[in-house]
Amino acid sequence: MTQLLVVALLAGPSPDQVESAVRRVLAKEQYRLCHEGDYPLAEDEMGWCPLVGATSSRCPALPSACKAGPQLASGKKWRAVFGRSGSGSGSGSGSGSGSSSEDEPRFIRLPMLGGLGQLLLWLILGAGIAAVVYAIAKNFMRSARRSDDELEPETPDQIAAAAKAAGGPIETDVERLLARARAAAARGDYARAVDDAYAALLRRLDGDGLIRIHPARTNGDYVRDLRERAELRGQVRGIVRDVERVQFGAQTPSSELFESVFARVAPLAQRTLAALALGFAVLSVLSCGGAAWKSRGPWDDTPSGRRAVIDFLNELGIKAQHRLTPLDRIGEAEGAVVLLPGVRVDDKLWSRLSRWVDDGGLLVIATGEPRLAKRVGLTLHETGAAAQEARVETKDASAQSVVAVPDRRWLSIPASEADPLLARGGSPYGAWIEKGKGAVMVLADDYLFENIALAVADDADYLVRVLKQIEHSVELCDEMTGASPTNPVTSVARGKLAPLMGQLLLLLLIFFAFKGVAFGAPRDPRPASRRAFVEHVRAVGIQYAKAHAKRHAFTLYAAYALDRLRERVQLGGRRGLSGLAEAVAQKTGRSETELMRLLVEAQSSRDVMASSGVVSQEDLSLLRELALLLKETGGAR
């Protein structure tokens, strides 16, 4: 395996390919550390700054960010906080907490209310609860009283018959219609059963917005409404054909016919419920977390995040992703598994990991924890010194790669147990241990798997050379590995939603006890009975027309118009039409001659009344002109 590693370090993608892949990844806008000179770095991320240099062609804005100094206490700590909550911005995102120097996330706290305020709050709360309880109790009491007063029908059919007899509400609930259909069929009333089953179908289609039910619409109208849904239209047409054969034809409804209709109606009528159930199931499964993610949120784009590393490895053909599946199921893993800070490994899990390595797996330990290093016989030391370079030490002297990471930890390796991989001066930074058919690679920390490492020295090149030739897929394991719930119940419990869900269920039970299956009274909206004013006017007009009194109505309007005009222009001593025309012309700016013609025609309409009872087209034009004139001189009234 060591030989293989040596070959690997010399093989793999060329430096140019690695360089271009790094540049492509870091050029993405989401990696703001490379594009914003004032990007806030955390204290522990500042350790990279001596390694970046004065300029960086891969990550141009990073040197400026380094010059600005630390803006956050700890990038990793922030990442851990947001990582566990699964939301929020990253350590150095600069949004929200990004510009804060506080160590802890900020929580919004309600201001403390004084004694009076608290009293008012409790009073309002109490009154609200009392009102709800009173409303429910009142409804229960009214319901009980009604039961005593009158013997109400109990079965759906009795309810329907009573409603029909009283001209009451029409059943619109799909489930109840289907239940009614089944009840009618069980009773042997197949005609009714077919009707109800068909009504259920129509109500469902109406509810889905596919058709519009109206008393004046025929079955053909409903089928035509479905013209854009050819398959559904064909199914509905087939049902309609059978239903109409019973309703209007000579076919006697039978059990077979009902079963045939019902078998076709039920899936269509219940498909929305089925779709909802399916959607809920899918969402539930999704809420339980998948096997892997490529990114877990904006914080993954920060210098301490992993997304750029994952993108980079993917660019070069290595399938890299975060592992969400618990490490208990390590047996299903294919490729390398990288343990990063935050991952929880107990004795039981470690023995599974060991077995997996023995079977040929590659385990990379980069947690920076002495406990895990000790399990493979290595000792981890903290230095706290300034950042230094770690040079790749291979048996081939031609290897010129230089891996640069902040100098925080180093390993001590017993002579016979492991081969040092990377060395910093005389201190090993990485080690390679062959174990069974597989191997364990230990790194002193996780710096090589941070986004910012791509911008520094040959870190990216080294990483891809190690991983590419050994395994073609890499799973990164951290605090989120195994953290996703395995079923909806766990999800609800972890979200602390159990009390809320319990209250909702209780509320549903109360409603169910009060109203039955349906919460709302099923009824069609009442048609508007109030008529518009224009309809009244039209009705009066029709009455005039029926009485052949159109001419009379016209002359009345002409007289009304002349009176209103005189009133509006406040005609003083000038009484004649010419005076009126002059005054109106002054007010409206219209031609006096034209107005005179109009007024004379209006005046003469009274005289014509006696001679002719017919209203001509010219009369209607005159009427409209007078109406317009009235509007110009001050409105229609």
Added chain:
Amino acid sequence: MNVQEFSMRFQRLRGEIGRALVGQEEIVEHTLVAIFARGHVLLEGVPGLGKTLLVRALGQVLGCAFKRIQFTPDLMPSDVTGGNVFNQKKDAFEFFPGPVFTQLLLADEINRAPAKTQSALLEAMQERSVTADGVTRLLPRPFFVIATQNPVESQGTYPLPEAQLDRFLFKVNIRHPSPSIEKMILVNHLRGFDATALEQFGLQRVVAADEVVAMQSTLDSVRVEDGILDYITDIVARTRTHRSIYLGASPRASIALLAASRAQAASEGRDFVVPDDIKALSPGVLRHRVILHPDAEIEGISPDDCIDGILREAKVPKTAAA
């Protein structure tokens, strides 16, 4: 003959006529429905939409004797019905039957003849007989009239009186074809179709005249449920109370609607009428049987608007919504 056989023949007729008259399926269907419901059809449309072609194609596929009268202002009633002419050899009056003595009569541009001549068709259309000089002569069976009129040119025309209009089972409005249909018409012509030489087009005779009569008799077996009768009555009654209609449809309209709906049902292979039949046929049956208020006409309301409004309000029997 049962309704399935009726439907099969009906569809074949429709398909055969459709070969000659492209893109007017609804018109063809309404015309055939009218024929089998023992009714007459008034086709209204501007020239060039294929009215005459439709009637000539009908004559060929139905195997019925076909005659055409071009109505003109100087056309006399006897030019339609025929009349007694003195035969000097026999020294007696002899009846010479007019063109109305046929099975399929095309009354082209019927509104160009005066009312007196138009009325000559009244008895023929209603009683299917002609009375001349006190002698009544039966017309051959089947007998149906297809009249055409142009709604645009009103100069020198005589609008059909209400009594005459009421005799027509359907008034069918023929509109301009869509661009795609018009292109198909052009393609047909490129392939050699000539409307003036229809005989050479090779339209098949689908039924014979006696089969038409048999098909008409089949409609008696089509069931009409009581709710359907209520629906027809309701629709026709609403035309009499509609605010824009001065004169509503007559009971003859109800009968026509009933007969047409049975033909429509049979054409689809059903032995029962459904509300959709009534709804689909109502505009064609009622539009020429109502007279609008002048006010409504001034407002631009058409009979079709009124009938649409009525159909939107008339309650359908056995609906799930009530």
